Amino acid sequence: MKHLRILTLFSLLAFPGLKTQAQLAYSPFVDSLSQLADHNSVLLLIRQLAGDTTVTIDGITSAIQSRHYLNPNNAKAADFIYQKFSEFGYTPEVQTFSGNRGENVIATKTGIKYPEKEFIICGHYDNMPSGSTAPGADDNGSGTVAVLEAARILAPFDFDYTIRFAAWDEEEIGLVGSYAYAEQAFLQGHQILGVLNLDMIAWDSDNDYTYTIATNDFSQAFTNDYITTTALYQPQFSHNYYYTTASDHASFWEFGYPAFLAIEDWYDFNEYYHTTGDDIPILNMDYFVAFVRAAIANIAAQAWDQRISLFHEPLVSGSSADAREAVLTVNSNNPVAEGENAPRLYYSTGGLEFNYVLPVSATGNLYTFMIPGFPVGTEVFYYFALQDSMGRLTATLPEGGRGINPPGTQAPESMFSYQVDYFVSVDQCSGNTPLAINDFQNTYDEIEITSPGDILDLNVKVDISHTRTGELRLILKGEDDTAVMLSDRNGGEGDHYTNTIFDDQADVPVSEAQAPFTGRYIPEMPLSAFNGKPLAGNWQMRINDGGSGNSGTLNNWCLQFLYYDPSIGISDPELQQANLEQNYPNPANTSTSIGFSLPAASEVKLVVYDIYGQMVAQLADGQMGAGRHLVVAGLRNLQPGRYFYRLETEKFTATRSMVIVR
Numbered sequence: 001m002k003h004l005r006i007l008t009l010f011s012l013l014a015f016p017g018l019k020t021q022a023q024l025a026y027s028p029f030v031d032s033l034s035q036l037a038d039h040n041s042v043l044l045l046i047r048q049l050a051g052d053t054t055v056t057i058d059g060i061t062s063a064i065q066s067r068h069y070l071n072p073n074n075a076k077a078a079d080f081i082y083q084k085f086s087e088f089g090y091t092p093e094v095q096t097f098s099g100n101r102g103e104n105v106i107a108t109k110t111g112i113k114y115p116e117k118e119f120i121i122c123g124h125y126d127n128m129p130s131g132s133t134a135p136g137a138d139d140n141g142s143g144t145v146a147v148l149e150a151a152r153i154l155a156p157f158d159f160d161y162t163i164r165f166a167a168w169d170e171e172e173i174g175l176v177g178s179y180a181y182a183e184q185a186f187l188q189g190h191q192i193l194g195v196l197n198l199d200m201i202a203w204d205s206d207n208d209y210t211y212t213i214a215t216n217d218f219s220q221a222f223t224n225d226y227i228t229t230t231a232l233y234q235p236q237f238s239h240n241y242y243y244t245t246a247s248d249h250a251s252f253w254e255f256g257y258p259a260f261l262a263i264e265d266w267y268d269f270n271e272y273y274h275t276t277g278d279d280i281p282i283l284n285m286d287y288f289v290a291f292v293r294a295a296i297a298n299i300a301a302q303a304w305d306q307r308i309s310l311f312h313e314p315l316v317s318g319s320s321a322d323a324r325e326a327v328l329t330v331n332s333n334n335p336v337a338e339g340e341n342a343p344r345l346y347y348s349t350g351g352l353e354f355n356y357v358l359p360v361s362a363t364g365n366l367y368t369f370m371i372p373g374f375p376v377g378t379e380v381f382y383y384f385a386l387q388d389s390m391g392r393l394t395a396t397l398p399e400g401g402r403g404i405n406p407p408g409t410q411a412p413e414s415m416f417s418y419q420v421d422y423f424v425s426v427d428q429c430s431g432n433t434p435l436a437i438n439d440f441q442n443t444y445d446e447i448e449i450t451s452p453g454d455i456l457d458l459n460v461k462v463d464i465s466h467t468r469t470g471e472l473r474l475i476l477k478g479e480d481d482t483a484v485m486l487s488d489r490n491g492g493e494g495d496h497y498t499n500t501i502f503d504d505q506a507d508v509p510v511s512e513a514q515a516p517f518t519g520r521y522i523p524e525m526p527l528s529a530f531n532g533k534p535l536a537g538n539w540q541m542r543i544n545d546g547g548s549g550n551s552g553t554l555n556n557w558c559l560q561f562l563y564y565d566p567s568i569g570i571s572d573p574e575l576q577q578a579n580l581e582q583n584y585p586n587p588a589n590t591s592t593s594i595g596f597s598l599p600a601a602s603e604v605k606l607v608v609y610d611i612y613g614q615m616v617a618q619l620a621d622g623q624m625g626a627g628r629h630l631v632v633a634g635l636r637n638l639q640p641g642r643y644f645y646r647l648e649t650e651k652f653t654a655t656r657s658m659v660i661v662r
Contacts, residue, residue: 477539
């Protein structure tokens with residue numbers, strides 16, 4: 001590797017929006033396959049590459065004392081890698097460069113369905129320092145070991161896509177080897193779908209199982225696949241981001257190929273970097289082995305085309321106690337199971353114990369489920385699960401669940417939810433579109449909302465035809481001049497916003513996504529800035545085109561509000577007694593909603609305590625009128641754990657517990 005007094009309001013309720021997820025499904029077979037990379041196999045390879053034990057190459061036994069590009073032992077390392085690929089059953093190739101001094105060693109498993117499309121798993125094998133001894137165990141014997149282990153374990157199997165296992169030379173002097181390969185691949189028209197670059201994956205001094213990702217816009221989808229598979233197969237890991245071009249992934253960026261770097265935690269950097277101390281004793285072997293397994297699982301899932309696309313429009317909170325219809329659309333190259341193992345919808349009123357329903361109808365790839373009705377005041381959690389007809393793959397929506405025969409018996413960490421309560425949704429679109437978007441100009445449009453009530457949640461849906469979204473700024477302004485930047489010149493040369501929904505509860509920030517933008521994205525600035533404010537008024541969309549030669553069209557845009565209407569379904573007797581409700585959602589994350597009713601105007605205190613009885617937040621303090629009230633409170637400053645919230649009036653006191661999770 002080179003070198004009323006209420007807390008700030010936050011949106012919390014799921015709002016209707018398109019929820020689309022193309023995921024690499026979980027496979028028990030891939031899981032067990034990746035486990036074949038164990039402590040012993042990984043340790044032996046890293047000891048051999050770092051010169052901690054001898055190797056026998058062409059009948060000669062010796063140790064690889066250095067892999068510096070000018071040291072004769074570096075050629076010995078290349079021969080060792082070539083020999084290992086041969087032992088695994090491949091016919092390896094050597095690409096030379098730098099006057100035949102540099103040697104990239106590559107093994108190829110050709111795909112049986114899409115041989116012309118390939119994934120690459122790679123790492124550089126040259127190292128530092130320049131003296132006679134340079135073990136380079138972490139940098140980058142570790143990445144090279146992952147490539148070799150992947151080649152060994154995947155050798156007996158046929159894959160849909162081609163896999164290349166590559167060990168680069170001369171990375172340490174400017175990514176020379178990987179650049180030579182990427183340039184040649186580009187000139188020869190190679191269709192590289194993704195490059196997984198592993199560089200320094202064996203140091204974890206604080207044992208927190210954190211790794212760092214370096215990626216860019218056009219590599220984000222491939223990167224997200226790695227994050228997904230790592231969460232499925234090695235869930236102990238967490239990740240962060242650090243942008244760098246100081247490793248071999250950057251060579252592929254130069255030629256427009258998706259690539260990213262997976263590296264140990266950048267903020268827990270190896271203190272023995274580029275020294276003779278980068279040797280076997282400093283490695284965290286448990287972390288190292290887990291990292292290798294995650295890489296193998298990802299490349300196998302990609303090459304076996306284990307992708308399943310699930311689409312669902314989340315159900316909306318509302319006052320109806322009737323059964324609710326939920327629709328799931330499935331797209332997969334693998335046939336979906338039927339009968340008792342057909343797709344399921346799991347539901348729960350507490351988020352812990354789940355029941356399930358099978359589809360009431362299945363037409364093509366469209367599955368319709370009916371969730372039973374529940375009384376007002378019920379919070380319903382749900383998720384979908386399915387498996388392929390062979391029982392090899394399982395996918396859930398939201399992603400992260402497991403279980404086969406039947407599918408989805410292990411719930412994902414996050415799930416959809418809605419509340420049966422006095423909520424109303426408004427979905428209003430512009431009547432003035434289409435409107436032209438011209439170069440170096442602002443395009444304005446307004447939607448007038450007449451509905452009463454205060455905003456609980458706001459999403460914005462846009463549909464824009466424009467061949468260079470990187471020129472556009474999208475700004476929403478409310479009646480009181482509050483303005484939120486939805487998207488600021490995102491997507492580069494990408495085309496269009498198509499059925500794009502800006503939603504604070506989405507999974508991917510629009511700033512990290514890749515155009516064309518379709519689905520749900522977190523806006524540049526939170527739409528929760530409008531929470532607690534009136535719906536009614538004129539809402540303005542402004543689109544600023546900051547470039548030339550790429551005019552477009554605002555095809556349509558819509559505002560999607562959720563608000564509380566206390567006039568629905570409440571009779572006077574229900575307000576004759578004060579009441580403190582359970583917070584929603586519970587467990588909560590960064591925000592929660594607490595409802596309570598007052599029979600008459602009262603002085604109100606709403607306070608949060610920790611488990612030791614210490615007050616940690618005051619949510620309300622002052623005079624409030626009769627009726628039902630809803631306080632939406634931010635929890636970002638509170639640590640995960642159990643808390644108690646207490647409502648006090650002149651004649652009423654009540655306490656409930658809540659849980660905060662991260």
